Amino acid sequence: MDGIEVRELLPSEYKEWNLLVEKAQPGTLFHTSEWLEICRDVLSKDLRIYGCFRNGELVGGCPLFVKNIKGVLKVASSTCKMTSYSGPLIKESASSRASKRIQETHEILNPLREFFCKQGFDSIHLTFAPGFEDIRPFTWNGWDSAVHYTHYLSLKENIDGNLSGGRQMELKTATGAGLKTRVSNDPETYYRLLSLAYEKKNLEPPLPGGFYDRVFKLIQKKSAGYMFVSETPEGEAVAAHINLYGKKCAVIWTSALNPDFDRLGSNALLYYNEFLDLRSRNFEYMNLMAANIPVFVDFIMGFSPELIPYYSVTLESKKYSAAKTLYKTTHKETY
The missing domain is CATH 3.40.630.30 (Gcn5-related N-acetyltransferase (GNAT))
Structure with a gap:
């Protein structure tokens, strides 16, 4: 050799x-x-x-x-x-x-x-x-x-059968509030939500808005992902995920949530509808990326993902x- x-x-x-x-x-x-x-x-x-x-x-x-x-x-x-x-x-x-x-x-x-x-x-x-x-x-x-660790959520599973009681209740709340989800290509929407979440904690966002602008342009150039948002019936975005495509998966890279709407189940609705969307496009699993952050683990486990080292x-x-x-x-x- x-x-x-x-x-x-x-x-x-x-x-x-x-x-x-x-x-x-x-x-x-x-x-x-x-x-x-x-x-x-x-x-x-x-x-x-x-x-x-x-x-x-x-x-x-x-x-x-x-x-x-x-x-x-x-x-x-x-x-x-x-x-x-x-x-x-x-x-x-x-x-x-x-x-x-x-x-x-x-x-x-x-x-x-x-x-x-x-x-x-x-x-x-x-x-x-x-x-x-x-x-x-x-x-x-x-x-x-x-x-x-990260979490993999198989897109071949029955998501409804694997939801915890807490996630089911959040989906019912989101539906009752009239929340909808859609694809968005506006980085300003994401950064506004991110800034609101950090302001609630009296902190600055981890990176400036220009970073996310460039990431969005890269995603669009390479067709390498998309942003999914939850909106109120009036069209106000209250939560967002930026998802990146892998070879067999989508990576839920980062999320942002308006803390004033954190009890409406908007984040659970995003994950649920992303699951259905990605499964329809023959992806095999979602990489949920949150397994090293204790505050997020309980929420993610409500979707019954597999723990991956x-x-x-x-x-x-x-x-x-x-x-x-x-x-x-x-x-x-x-x-």
């Missing part, structure tokens, strides 16, 4: 990277150069996409956001705000044998890991997309690992670990 060369991709090679994302499982919109560039620009981050080549063919890779902290610490992460995962990808194996697929995975991930270890990062954190299960090339070599790995230098410990101690004393 010929060796793997790992190097940073040139912007002129991003088209080739996006073709890999389309073919790789589990390549997602979060892995595409267009998405990563939006995050780079809005968050003022240093983006680098590293490619793994075999005989000149791109067969894997990983995007990283790199940051220098006060010129002392160099840290890297495959994720950022509003991007839960965007870690390593590898080309799909053509083999039907599990042992061969594992071998090919390790033949790509091992050189990638070794390359990252030579880049002088004081901390590097990689979060693998759900469906990427074999992280052993990292854990066998001293990287720490963590498990995260995904993984992250981290490697820290002694200098970074010492700085992190000092930071925690200092802030604890200050508090």
Whole structure:
């Protein structure tokens, strides 16, 4: 087997990277150069996409956001705000044998890991997309690992038979209030709802409105998703979901709700009608994305989804670990 060369991709090679994302499982919109560039620009981050080549063919890779902290610490992460995962990808194996697929995975991930270890990062954190299960090339070599969760809601199930009593009551309330759902392409509607929700908590939204404007344009350009809203009979939007298309699923990426209408069941109505809509278009499941946030878990469990793990790995230098410990101690004393 010929060796793997790992190097940073040139912007002129991003088209080739996006073709890999389309073919790789589990390549997602979060892995595409267009998405990563939006995050780079809005968050003022240093983006680098590293490619793994075999005989000149791109067969894997990983995007990283790199940051220098006060010129002392160099840290890297495959994720950022509003991007839960965007870690390593590898080309799909053509083999039907599990042992061969594992071998090919390790033949790509091992050189990638070794390359990252030579880049002088004081901390590097990689979060693998759900469906990427074999992280052993990292854990066998001293990287720490963590498990995260998402929820998959099968679109082949009988949703009415799986609803909890609480969700059934919310749907009845929403119907009684005359709420309707529809597709919308107006990012201002979403950002208004998001701002209202954060104002209720005396907080600023996690990202500026310009971020969502650019995401909407990307979604429309690539036909990669849509926004679903709940409206009052008067046409006022009271809740919204932005959904991104995956290979077999739709990812419920983010939601926003006018807190003045949180007792009308508008969020439950969105999930229910999204289920029916996506099933009619032959998607296999919905990725509900909220399993790591305790306040959302009870609500989501009312739809009887399946709990799905995904993984992250981290490697820290002694200098970074010492700085992190000092930071925690200092802030604890200050508090």
